[in-house]
Amino acid sequence: MQDAHSEPTRDTNGKTKSTARRGRPVGDHKAKQAVLLKAAIAVIAKEGYAGASLxxxxxxxxxxxxxVTYYFANKEAMITAVAENLFDEFHALLEAGREHADLKAILEQWLEWTxxxxxxxxxxxxxxxxARHEPAFANILQQRYAGFRQIFTSILESGQSQGRIRRDIPADLLADQISAISDGxxxxxxxxxERFEPHRVQTLLDAAITMISPYPASGD
Amino acid sequence: MQDAHSEPTRDTNGKTKSTARRGRPVGDHKAKQAVLLKAAIAVIAKEGYAGASLxxxxxxxxxxxxxVTYYFANKEAMITAVAENLFDEFHALLEAGREHADLKAILEQWLEWTxxxxxxxxxxxxxxxxARHEPAFANILQQRYAGFRQIFTSILESGQSQGRIRRDIPADLLADQISAISDGxxxxxxxxxERFEPHRVQTLLDAAITMISPYPASGD
Amino acid sequence: MQDAHSEPTRDTNGKTKSTARRGRPVGDHKAKQAVLLKAAIAVIAKEGYAGASLxxxxxxxxxxxxxVTYYFANKEAMITAVAENLFDEFHALLEAGREHADLKAILEQWLEWTxxxxxxxxxxxxxxxxARHEPAFANILQQRYAGFRQIFTSILESGQSQGRIRRDIPADLLADQISAISDGxxxxxxxxxERFEPHRVQTLLDAAITMISPYPASGD
Amino acid sequence: MQDAHSEPTRDTNGKTKSTARRGRPVGDHKAKQAVLLKAAIAVIAKEGYAGASLxxxxxxxxxxxxxVTYYFANKEAMITAVAENLFDEFHALLEAGREHADLKAILEQWLEWTxxxxxxxxxxxxxxxxARHEPAFANILQQRYAGFRQIFTSILESGQSQGRIRRDIPADLLADQISAISDGxxxxxxxxxERFEPHRVQTLLDAAITMISPYPASGD
DNA sequence: GATGAATGAGTGTTCATTCAT
DNA sequence: AATGAATGAACACTCATTCAT
Known part of the structure; x- marks a missing residue:
């Protein structure tokens, strides 16, 4: 990608005689950090948190x-950066969907993202x-989650006022349920x-929406 | 390896009543294994999987x-035993509730267990x-989960036939939703x-049940 | 030394194929710890504390x-063990000399030891x-040093009462001076x-003893 | 390498009054180096040599x-510069006291400095x-120490000729003893x-001086 | 049947040093 | 003249695992 970095992984000689590629390179800090972040995501996905060594x-x-330790103060900082990154993306998605206030559209968009x-x-x-074992990290997740639930709640509330969402259960409780379902x-x-291939997820989604919709005129 | 090792958790009598053997009171292989299992659960709960060293x-x-390495072939075997143990308990709980076919009762019982x-x-x-990184282990979890969903489905089906569960969504889909919610x-x-203290969980439970119940005569 | 250990350092092939010499060996814990301790002393002497890696x-x-990490909980524990070991030796030396209460003999014996x-x-x-950066360790040294000074003081006191040590300076102050000199x-x-070859040390020692001795009848 | 590097601490004017050069106010090479030196001293004092990273x-x-690596060729060079700096200060102190040839005054002045x-x-x-592990560095310390002892010896000699220092021990040996005591x-x-608070040090000092003084007319 | 000494690969982290900019 | 990105070796330490006893 960066030509100044000339694909360091490709070199096959393995040993790289000690004084190779030292000194100040071109690269832009943010960009390189992003590369590392992407790598971290890939590794965590493949190996799990425990297996994701620096x-x-x-x-x-x-x-x-x-x-890696130059770009991130320590492993925890890297993990936190990964989390923030992911949550930011998710937040943008949610925020974008907020205006339409169309729950199904949002969920489908989210589905597409996943x-x-x-x-x-x-x-x-x-x-x-x-998170359970890193209170500081847990705190970040909590706040982010709370934010998401709030957005969700506001969407559901407007859905309720438009008659598209059932009114017998408070919006915040519905938000909790939807949030729990997607977490599940x-x-x-x-x-x-294999249980979450596109078609089946669509079916699950429809069922979930039915569950939070008002009953048709003559329900069962 | 050790034949005594095969299926250590399946035996249902639990107590291993020493089988009246005279002389040396025997190693209580299973009893000791159970002690180790309990310890493993405690450690995993406190330190997480990654932090749970032998x-x-x-x-x-x-x-x-x-x-530890004598009683379990290796770490993975120990983890598997822990999982089997936990699932057995949960299975017993579910099986017990099956006869009543009262969903709310089951959920509340389960709540009590948690x-x-x-x-x-x-x-x-x-x-x-x-699980994701240990296919063999993942397989066990999958099968167990499938079993639970099946039990759930059958309970929901009987609920539907009794008119206590909504019929516009197939029972297996409802089972999936309920399962996902509880996983969430x-x-x-x-x-x-703090978001799951008894009172609030009760509220969440009620909402969930409302969501899978048929609408009252004149719903909203 | 231990035949069960068959001189592990001697093997010249370097790589030692992975599964070499596992399992429970004969050795006696204390003895092996002593070997490690000796090694630690040698390394610290050669490379200094900072350079003495495990x-x-x-x-x-x-x-x-x-x-090494099996025999010592961590580096600090190893260092502490080294210190205790050294101090014990020194203490034994001092204690042995205490009975004679002959200062010169003690100092010469100590010289021999060094x-x-x-x-x-x-x-x-x-x-x-x-020690300065490890308060716990500093504490140990302090206590040991205090003990040494006390022994020294008592020897000097008895020397004073026998007229072999000058009386115009309190014994504890003299002990401090002697202690400081030897530390120096x-x-x-x-x-x-090269400034501390045997002959010169003897001269230094004589001078020190002269300094703490009472003046001859007609002093200068 | 940089010729500006040679003898950085020897300049006595301290301020480097910019030598009236017009234009770009110049790097203040020496001034910056001095800042770095001061920082190095602070860090070594707090963290020890081993803990003092660049x-x-x-x-x-x-x-x-x-x-840091620009101003000092490498870590060792920095350490050496620190040592030279410190010794220069100490040397100035000793040199200043030389003229009075009053040992007690010198020691007290030195005490004040510490x-x-x-x-x-x-x-x-x-x-x-x-020093032990860096022969080149050790060499510097040796020479400096030798210089100090020489000054000390000359002071003691003049003290002996004035009858203020005991004559039964050669001045160079006394210098060694005093040097060792202060090192100790x-x-x-x-x-x-806590054993070196002002009052106690005064007492120690008095005792040391008594030890190198001639006995009063009727000694004990 | 059970132990625990010993292994060696692996971890996160720190560091002096290099050098393109 | 000065920077700071990047390196790679080294560190203390942890661990699952092996196996002689």
């Missing part, structure tokens, strides 16, 4: 071990499992991907 | 390092996060325990 | 890195320099060993 | 990492501990600062 991330990105960036789920899930799917997806 | 398990149980054995959730969640809760519980 | 200690002892076990000084000095020598010895 | 020095001085610049001792001690104090000061 060495593996470095290798994946074509950098040296030292480079399909194209399927690593995201895997990573988010790993991060969640890890996220949890099972890595385990049984 | 050393820590041994220490927690008051055993030697060697003992409250008394709160390690279970924590551990299950950690195990799930780990399990996922969030370690992160935000 | 790897180097292991190599020096003909053990693996893991073995000559045969010249690493001891080097190491003690390194340890002292390190210890400090300089590594830097200028 | 990064920490840079940070302490508010400079970049590169700046009190105001207490980092000096800490650093000198750390440097001494390190320096060694213990970091470990037990």
């Amino acid at each position: 060495r593996k991330v470095a290798k994946q990105a074509g950098y040296t071990t030292g480079a 399909r194209t960036e399927d690593d995201a789920w895997l990573v988010l899930f790993q991060l969640l499992a890890h 799917w996220m949890m099972m997806f890595p385990l049984e991907p | 050393r820590k398990v041994a220490k927690q149980a008051g055993y030697t390092t060697g003992a 409250r008394t054995e709160d390690d279970a959730w924590l551990v299950l969640f950690q195990l799930l996060a780990h 809760w399990m996922m969030m519980f370690p992160l935000e325990p | 790897r180097k200690v292991a190599k020096q002892a003909g053990y693996t890195t893991g073995a 000559r045969t076990e010249d690493d001891a000084w080097l190491v003690l000095f390194q340890l002292l320099a390190h 020598w210890m400090m300089m010895f590594p830097l200028e060993p | 990064r920490k020095v840079a940070k302490q001085a508010g400079y970049t990492t590169g700046a 009190r105001t610049e207490d980092d000096a001792w800490l650093v000198l001690f750390q440097l001494l501990a390190h 104090w320096m060694m213990m000061f970091p470990l037990e600062p």
